[in-house]
Structures are given as C-alpha cells and as structure tokens.
Amino acid sequence: MQIGIPKEIKPGENRVALTPAGVSELVARGHQLRVMSGAGAAAGFSDAQYQTAGAQIVGTLEEVYAGATLIVKVKEPQPEEYPLLRSTHILFTYLHLAASRPLTDALLASGASCLAYETLSDAQGRLPLLAPMSEIAGRVAVQAGAHHLEMAQGGKGLLLGGIPGVAPAKVLILGGGVVGANAAAMAVGLGAEVRIMDKSIARLRQLDDLWRGRVVCEYATQTRIDECALSADLVIGSVLNAGASAPRLLTRAQIARMEPGSVLVDVAIDQGGCFETSRPTTHQQPTYVEAGVIHYCVANIPSAVGRTATLGLTNATLSYILRLADGGIAALKGDPGFTAALNCHGGELTQPAVAASFSMPYRDPQSIL
Structure with missing residues (x-):
C-alpha cells in the first residue's frame, strides 16, 4: 500500500x-x-x-x-x-x-x-493509542502547573512540594484515569498534597491501594468538587468520555471564587474542556488569566516533549x-x-x-x- x-x-x-x-x-x-x-x-x-x-x-x-x-x-x-x-x-x-x-x-x-x-479499544476495553499520550499529558500537566504557580508566571509563588516547616501546595486532580493517575504520580513525586476525585469506586479503590494514604482518593460529587477547588492551588481536569465532549466540572462562578494566582490545567481541552472558562491555547502562548486564575489549556500537551x-x-x-x-x-x-x-x-x-x-x-x- x-x-x-x-x-x-x-x-x-x-x-x-x-x-x-x-x-x-x-x-x-x-x-x-x-x-x-x-x-x-x-x-x-x-x-x-x-x-x-x-x-x-x-x-x-x-x-x-x-x-x-x-x-x-x-x-x-x-x-x-x-x-x-x-x-x-x-x-x-x-x-x-x-x-x-x-x-x-x-x-x-x-x-x-x-x-x-x-x-480505538482493546479486548479489555482500554484505549491503547490514547494511553501513551495520556501518560505524558498527566505528567506534563503537573510540570506546567508547578511552573505557573511561580510568581514570575503570575502564580501564587508556591513551591509545589514546600520545604520543611512550610506546607506543600494542594493539587486537586479531577478524573482517575491514565491522565489522572500519572498526574498524581508526578505530583506525589514533587511532594505536593494530592487529592484525586473520580466517580468509579473500583478505580478509587485501585488508586488507594497503590498510594496507601499518600493520595486522598475521594468520590466525585459536584458539591465536593466545588469545595475542594476553592482550597486547591493547582486543579487538573482529566476527565474523559471517549469520543464525546468533556463534562463541565467547574463553572465560571465557581472559578471566580478561587484564590488569585491559582492554576487550572485542562487536559480535556481537545474534547471541549472540563472548565467553563477553558479555551484552547498553544505552546507559544500556553496560558491566559480569567477571574484571577491562570488557565493552561494547551490542546496538544504531549508535543512539549x-x-x-x-x-x-x-x-x-x-x-x-x-x-x-x-x-x-x-x-x-x-x-x-x-x-x-x-x-x-x-x-x-x-x-x-x-x-x-x-x-x-x-x-x-x-x-x-
């Protein structure tokens, strides 16, 4: 051929x-x-x-x-x-x-x-051609979030892992799939305080068994998403509905209540995004600020590497x-x-x-x- x-x-x-x-x-x-x-x-x-x-x-x-x-x-x-x-x-x-x-x-x-x-799916219902890029996107999402929390980038001026005597930054990951799991691994590795939310109890159980309390694994109700987002320094949206538009998890009004200099990383932007304020960005201009919150919505995150x-x-x-x-x-x-x-x-x-x-x-x- x-x-x-x-x-x-x-x-x-x-x-x-x-x-x-x-x-x-x-x-x-x-x-x-x-x-x-x-x-x-x-x-x-x-x-x-x-x-x-x-x-x-x-x-x-x-x-x-x-x-x-x-x-x-x-x-x-x-x-x-x-x-x-x-x-x-x-x-x-x-x-x-x-x-x-x-x-x-x-x-x-x-x-x-x-x-x-x-x-495309395999015999177990997994998405094998999305998986490697999701692994990369989850890891880069944390790197990007950590970078944009720096004051020179307009962030709060927080070191993701903190130092002895100073609390680490709070990272909220919405979605416990491949992206979310890899984001959690990177955030834990950098010493952050990590919470991951998902609607699958079976998936939360797997993640909890893996991290043994190092990551808080919580069922995702809208009420709890809203509450946890308010106290988070970095929120990573990683929810996937295969082939369909991403669900909207945070409204404009809720994002406006977050602390100025907080960072949102929307990994689902190529499926429309999971935050109401999300719009696609590029690696050349990766962020914008809305309601005082930094938005990183690059539609081809793995291209960074x-x-x-x-x-x-x-x-x-x-x-x-x-x-x-x-x-x-x-x-x-x-x-x-x-x-x-x-x-x-x-x-x-x-x-x-x-x-x-x-x-x-x-x-x-x-x-x-």
Missing part, C-alpha cells in the same frame, strides 16, 4: 506519526512510504534517516496526499488539508471530532474513511498501521475494538458519541464493513 506521512502543521505540534524504525517495518512488508520533508525534524528525526529506512521524501502536503491511500498523522487535519482528502483515503490519526463541527463536516464531505486513535511522544506513539500505533497497510479498511472486520476507531466512512458518521454531540445521524460501522 502507498502510505503518506505529512508534516504536522497545527501550531506548536512537534510530533511525527512514525519514526524511521516504524517506516522500516512497513517497508520490510512491501509497502511504499512518502514522508514529507522535515516531518520528523522537530522530534529529532532527519530526512536522511527516513530515506535510509526506505521512504521517499517529498516536498509538499499535496504530494503526500496525492500519492497515498493510507494517511497516518498525529493531529486532526487542519483547514489547509481538508481539500486534499479524497474518498479513497484511509486517515488514521487523533481526531477528537466532538470538539469541532467544522472538522466533522469536512471529513464527511471528503468521503474518506477516518479512524481516530482515541476511540515531541521526541518522547513520537517514540511512545509509534510503539502504540505500529501494529495497527501494519494491519491497515496489509488489509485496508477490511482489516477492521471481526475486531470490534479496531472498528470502534472508525468515526467517518463514505460520508457517514460512524461514531455514536460524536453523532450524539452534534445531533447528527449515525450509521453502525459493522453494517458498512
């Missing part, structure tokens, strides 16, 4: 969809790859490395799309890429369609088969890319978890959570395949 690897053009995006080692695996299976010049440069991979792996280097996005059946990316297509998509394309990338009706409409209009990393993120992403996606390259869209048949990745096909919406978000018609992907 002809496979295209574009250079990511979303602002601040430093990842690339495949490492040279990943390209080599596909070439060894007889597939042909076109990699856009400079696609891996930000992540530390040169055009020469891709050529050595067997890829053809091309100069433009148009050449990548025109010469490929399978397009493998990191982030959703940008408006400049919409006209390049055709009905013969299979697109495999992070999509987060529930956060963007224009993107959804563009993909439907193209007729392409569009598969989202974030809705583009090389680590690229290596982790390729490790997770490569086996699925190989299956698509070998079998085309038919590779989804008989695998409900892989089929769950299909969000659009032939101009029809095939992801129920996205359809519900926009009140749009939904087509069962199994009936299409």
Whole structure:
C-alpha cells in the first residue's frame, strides 16, 4: 500500500506519526512510504534517516496526499488539508471530532474513511493509542502547573512540594484515569498534597491501594468538587468520555471564587474542556488569566516533549498501521475494538458519541464493513 506521512502543521505540534524504525517495518512488508520533508525534524528525526529506512521524501502536503491511500498523522487535519482528502483515503490519526463541527463536516464531505486513535479499544476495553499520550499529558500537566504557580508566571509563588516547616501546595486532580493517575504520580513525586476525585469506586479503590494514604482518593460529587477547588492551588481536569465532549466540572462562578494566582490545567481541552472558562491555547502562548486564575489549556500537551511522544506513539500505533497497510479498511472486520476507531466512512458518521454531540445521524460501522 502507498502510505503518506505529512508534516504536522497545527501550531506548536512537534510530533511525527512514525519514526524511521516504524517506516522500516512497513517497508520490510512491501509497502511504499512518502514522508514529507522535515516531518520528523522537530522530534529529532532527519530526512536522511527516513530515506535510509526506505521512504521517499517529498516536498509538499499535496504530494503526500496525492500519492497515498493510507494517511497516518498525529493531529486532526487542519483547514489547509481538508481539500486534499479524497474518498479513497484511509486517515488514521487523533481526531477528537466532538470538539469541532467544522472538522466533522469536512471529513464527511471528503468521503474518506477516518479512524481516530482515541476511540480505538482493546479486548479489555482500554484505549491503547490514547494511553501513551495520556501518560505524558498527566505528567506534563503537573510540570506546567508547578511552573505557573511561580510568581514570575503570575502564580501564587508556591513551591509545589514546600520545604520543611512550610506546607506543600494542594493539587486537586479531577478524573482517575491514565491522565489522572500519572498526574498524581508526578505530583506525589514533587511532594505536593494530592487529592484525586473520580466517580468509579473500583478505580478509587485501585488508586488507594497503590498510594496507601499518600493520595486522598475521594468520590466525585459536584458539591465536593466545588469545595475542594476553592482550597486547591493547582486543579487538573482529566476527565474523559471517549469520543464525546468533556463534562463541565467547574463553572465560571465557581472559578471566580478561587484564590488569585491559582492554576487550572485542562487536559480535556481537545474534547471541549472540563472548565467553563477553558479555551484552547498553544505552546507559544500556553496560558491566559480569567477571574484571577491562570488557565493552561494547551490542546496538544504531549508535543512539549515531541521526541518522547513520537517514540511512545509509534510503539502504540505500529501494529495497527501494519494491519491497515496489509488489509485496508477490511482489516477492521471481526475486531470490534479496531472498528470502534472508525468515526467517518463514505460520508457517514460512524461514531455514536460524536453523532450524539452534534445531533447528527449515525450509521453502525459493522453494517458498512
């Protein structure tokens, strides 16, 4: 199969969809790859490395799309890429369609088969292609929060772990999934006072067994979220509804009651955000202040560590890319978890959570395949 690897053009995006080692695996299976010049440069991979792996280097996005059946990316297509998509394309990338009706409409209009990393599941119901980026996002969220608590960044002037004789900062993590668990691990490592809230008793029990009292694990009622947010120095929103819009956990009025210089990190911003005051930011301008509270709402947090993120992403996606390259869209048949990745096909919406978000018609992907 002809496979295209574009250079990511979303602002601040430093990842690339495949490492040279990943390209080599596909070439060894007889597939042909076109990699856009400079696609891996930000992540530390040169055009020469891709050529050595067997890829053809091309100069433009148009050449990548025109010469490929399978397009493998990191982030959703940008408006400049919409006209390049055709009905013969299979697109495999992070999509987060529930956060963007224009993107959804563009993909439907193209007729392409569009598969989202974030809705693909395994036999245990986990999200294996979201997991490595969630691990990174959770860890970076704490680093970013700690940095923006510094006075030079407009924060309260708190050291996350405190010092002997001075209490540590209070970190509230909303959501105990992969992001939340990794945020907790990083915050504990830095010595913060950590509270994690979730609606799953089973998950809270797992986290409590892991931390043995070092992290307060509490059931998330709205009343308790509101109360704990008022005393928190750093709040990390990490709630995920796979494929759907993120739930709103803090209102504008509640955020206005928080102490000035507190920090909100909204890891769910690529699904619309879980704070009412959240709006997407970039790594170039990562924060803004509203109601005296610093908001960090970068929509591609893992790009801050583009090389680590690229290596982790390729490790997770490569086996699925190989299956698509070998079998085309038919590779989804008989695998409900892989089929769950299909969000659009032939101009029809095939992801129920996205359809519900926009009140749009939904087509069962199994009936299409």
